[in-house]
Amino acid sequence: MTSHSVWLLVAVAAAIVLGGCAAATPAPTVGPKPTATWIPIPTATPRPTATVTPTPVHDSVAAARAARLGRGVNLGNALEGPSEGEWGMVIEDAFFPLIAEAGFQTVRVPIRWSAHAAAAAPYTVDPVFFERIDHVMTQALASDLNVVINMHHYDELFASPDEHADRFVAIWEQIAGRYEGMPDTVYFELLNEPHDRLTTELWNPLLARVVSVVREIDDHHTLVITGADWGGLDGLERMVVPEGETNAIATFHSYDPMIFTHQGASWVGPEIGTLGVTWPGPPEHEIELVGAARETEWVAAWFLRYRSLQGDANPASRAALATMMDRAAAWRERKGIPVWLGEFGAYETADIDSRVRWTTAMREEAEDRGIPWAYWEFGAGFGVYDREAGAWREELQGALIPPGGE
Numbered sequence: 001m002t003s004h005s006v007w008l009l010v011a012v013a014a015a016i017v018l019g020g021c022a023a024a025t026p027a028p029t030v031g032p033k034p035t036a037t038w039i040p041i042p043t044a045t046p047r048p049t050a051t052v053t054p055t056p057v058h059d060s061v062a063a064a065r066a067a068r069l070g071r072g073v074n075l076g077n078a079l080e081g082p083s084e085g086e087w088g089m090v091i092e093d094a095f096f097p098l099i100a101e102a103g104f105q106t107v108r109v110p111i112r113w114s115a116h117a118a119a120a121a122p123y124t125v126d127p128v129f130f131e132r133i134d135h136v137m138t139q140a141l142a143s144d145l146n147v148v149i150n151m152h153h154y155d156e157l158f159a160s161p162d163e164h165a166d167r168f169v170a171i172w173e174q175i176a177g178r179y180e181g182m183p184d185t186v187y188f189e190l191l192n193e194p195h196d197r198l199t200t201e202l203w204n205p206l207l208a209r210v211v212s213v214v215r216e217i218d219d220h221h222t223l224v225i226t227g228a229d230w231g232g233l234d235g236l237e238r239m240v241v242p243e244g245e246t247n248a249i250a251t252f253h254s255y256d257p258m259i260f261t262h263q264g265a266s267w268v269g270p271e272i273g274t275l276g277v278t279w280p281g282p283p284e285h286e287i288e289l290v291g292a293a294r295e296t297e298w299v300a301a302w303f304l305r306y307r308s309l310q311g312d313a314n315p316a317s318r319a320a321l322a323t324m325m326d327r328a329a330a331w332r333e334r335k336g337i338p339v340w341l342g343e344f345g346a347y348e349t350a351d352i353d354s355r356v357r358w359t360t361a362m363r364e365e366a367e368d369r370g371i372p373w374a375y376w377e378f379g380a381g382f383g384v385y386d387r388e389a390g391a392w393r394e395e396l397q398g399a400l401i402p403p404g405g406e
Helices: 002-015 059-071 093-104 126-142 155-159 159-180 200-217 233-238 291-295 297-308 318-335 352-368 394-400
Strands: 071-074 106-109 146-152 186-189 223-225 247-252 337-345 373-375
Touching: 059 247, 059 297, 059 337, 093 126, 106 126, 106 373, 155 159, 159 186, 159 200, 200 223, 200 233, 223 291, 233 247, 233 291, 233 318, 233 394, 247 318, 291 297, 352 373, 352 394
Parallel strands: 071 106, 071 373, 106 146, 146 186, 186 223, 223 247, 247 337, 337 373
Antiparallel strands: none
């Protein structure tokens, strides 16, 4: 999953919860791709979704493929861990038919490629790890699911962009070469949530460079691109779409308001430690703020508004979510590029009724604007599926996939 603890610290420093152009530089020569043995994968025909359709202004391949993403779920906390299983989640073959039968059209597979590639040029990806990704993708396609593979948690790139840019590009060169022959129901998401020292000013030219390298190998798969600043709307609005790229979907993530969606989560800062935050606000009962919340100016200010303001003025209101989705839709209209809500979710420390209300509102606001989405996540702390019980969490499942397929 996303490294929300660091995300939150960055957000606090910037005094925002979620939210410059630079010229693209020529890509230096990277090392040769290792020879890979590809196993045949059946062509999959994903089920169409009647709830998310492309708008007329986006009559393009990318728009049609964005609409096809429909309703999705992230297979988080597994392959983006330091190693699969280290965070308590291993992707099982049985998950894919379950996900498809529940009514989802897409799985997003977060992957920490950087933990499985050589440190020195040509930065060869471990062939055994490639085979594991092959298997996961094969299982997803066999269940008629779209598959979005990404590069997740490349922390070294975020900390030292100049040192790791060549490696980042070389890893994508290998991924593109291996999966160039896959059906177009596979999507390549180039980087999850650029942040830290990988600022907008550095990310925009690196994005252009990696797109150019991928397109030299593969000119037909749809790319998923995002902005800096943790992949939020602020970063999206400052992202420069690489020149000439017409088969791309732009993605953004939202966990607004973080004080609700991440309350008491172990990996976030202590200022988000107040429990009992309900959605929408204001709360029916008094909430006792933890000390760090009272001492952190932006958090204390948020709680003041949350406790006192009614209706649309409250920071934990449906109107706030609608405003966010309006921004995403407006960017789409300006740029003529489809958008995808690639992550949203509320952690298990929040009460289930609030989680269901918030999740329903997020889904409806996205779908009302023709924005496809992928919930974070399948079977861990945000999970819509209870792996121990072997059953869907019916309230959350119903919030995401309403009975009757509405």
